[in-house]
Amino acid sequence: MTGLFSEVFLSALLFGAVTAAIPLLLAGLGEQISEKAGVLNIGIEGMMLAGAYLGFVGAFYSGSLWLGFLTGAAGGAAVALVMALLCVRIGLNQIVIGIALTLGLEGLTALLHHFQFSRSYPRLPAADATVIPLLSDIPVIGPAFFKHHLIVYLAVALVFGMGYIYRRTQLGLNLQAAGDKPAALDVAGIDVVRTRTIAVLTTGALAGLGGAYLANVGAGLFIPFITNGAGFLGIVLAMLARGRPIWVLFGALLFGVCLSLTTAMQVAGINIPTDIIQMLPFLAVMIMLVLFGRRASLPAALGIPYERGAR
């Protein structure tokens, strides 16, 4: 048992936590934009899967991780385009379409994987880490937080970028208004449908990027259903964060630590079903909700398609 809490183990655990947290972070940030703009994006799991598959395909055939991230984000955005057309433009029920998209992408990516990769299960080489000088020399923390792929730092930077957009820019205010009082935004001369479409497409791109990271860096390969509920976790994170990107980051790290702990316990050969550890983050959040469950501050028009002139 002494080896369990050694420095190396601890930093590997935290390293894994960050790796597990990044897809959740990207999904949560993405979902947050949609929810701000009044679109409940249940299809985010499907967008992540599209991103994971296309991201892997892109990286595998081109040999470039960055191209993989690009195709992944494009794949997520393509699914989001369907969602935007159906739910924002013609106002179909967001939950029906979201779930249908998730089901469809689960099936489609698994199907394509079956015909393409299921005999060989190709893997990508391990991702190059960008080592941050000085900081990475700190014991335990250094190797855990400062030896990741460049995209990890970009994702964390995005948290602050989003915070800036929401608080300081016209776009941020428009998004907020599209979710809280779309009619007011419309009267102000700004196209609600366009604002919401931008939000949903951004969600798709971020979710796709998260999926691509999951497949290309986290796992190094694509397997069917690889996201395993990460998109739904993103929805939970976005709702708990109450519109603040920084809380998405904290939440994602909390879930990341628990996910990483699951793997670590398996490696250490501790004989507890991993299911128990997987329950921990949810338990923590539920207890928090029970204790501090104030009125959730969700946008007023969340889930309601906007129709000009409708009462």
Place this chain on the structure above:
Amino acid sequence: MSIDTAPTVSATALDATSGAATRRDIAHRLLMTLGPIFIALVIAGCILLAVGVDPLAYYGFVLEKGLFSPLGIQQTLTRMAPLLFLAAGLIVAFRAGMWNLGGDGQFLLGAVTAAASAPVFVQIMPAWLALFCSFLIAMVVAMIWSLVPALLRAYQGVNEIITTLMMTFLGTSLANVLVKLAFRDPNTTVPQTRTLPVEDRLPRLFETTITSGLLLGLAAIVIVHLVMTRTAFGLKLRIVGANPRAAVHSGLGVPGLTVAVFAISAGLAGLAGAVDIIGVQGNVRADWNPAYGLAVIPAVFLARMNGFAAIGFVFLLSVLSIGGESAARRLGVPNHFTLVLVSIVLIVLAVAEYFDHRYSQSRRT
């Protein structure tokens, strides 16, 4: 909750119209259902062509195995039993404007408790009583599981989409823990619960392999439909769903009704788990999660939360999933294609309904 609940069109409105109009309405409905399904089949067929499978052969095989072969149709009808219970539970919740997305967790916990209790009960009491008690326990456990989201929603206003989603993750894990640690059959190497002997399971209908759970499921969904459309209780729930503030003003005890809705919805999901275990599976293996809930949710919406229409959609889902499973074994097209097909059917149906609605509105004005 502020999410769109407009499709809560009462089926009772149809009763006032004359017979001919009703017949035309039914014909219209059929056309608006079968047309989109046909279009969806064509789109999905293109995907099949793209991966190098003959779509006509595939569909023929699915129809034969899921609908036209004696064994297939029996399997299809058996598969309907749990789905009907789930659909019934969702109808109650959605009509009352509550988003119980935790059906899978409630289903699995119901299944695990039924699987754990039934083999014990059959040894100490008559079979019918044993099964009844297992159903009851499964229902109660699922109800208790829904209590946290229900209370949070009722008294704290916490959004139930988050809480039920989280409870479903928790429930899935807890079900696995229970199978692996508490209710594990010591006589098997793979972690699973003790198997209920076939002769103690729910009886089969007549000379077939169809489970009598089908009748229970049909009864459940019809009762739910009638309660929601014909009783004062159902009306109260629909008022809560249509406008919670108006419900408060008209003197309804909204928090109490909220808890009741969650309890009924989760209880039915728990029964779905029990009927699948006691009727068909006989035990729960670790990591077993058929995730029926996710496919049933959109189907219930497309049925406009109408119980009878939901039966039709559940039948369609069952045909596709049973046929797809056979096709996976025989034609080498993985079962995942069924997900794609179901998804395309759902989306095309939703789009068709939108255009139908616009068309009828433009004619009226």
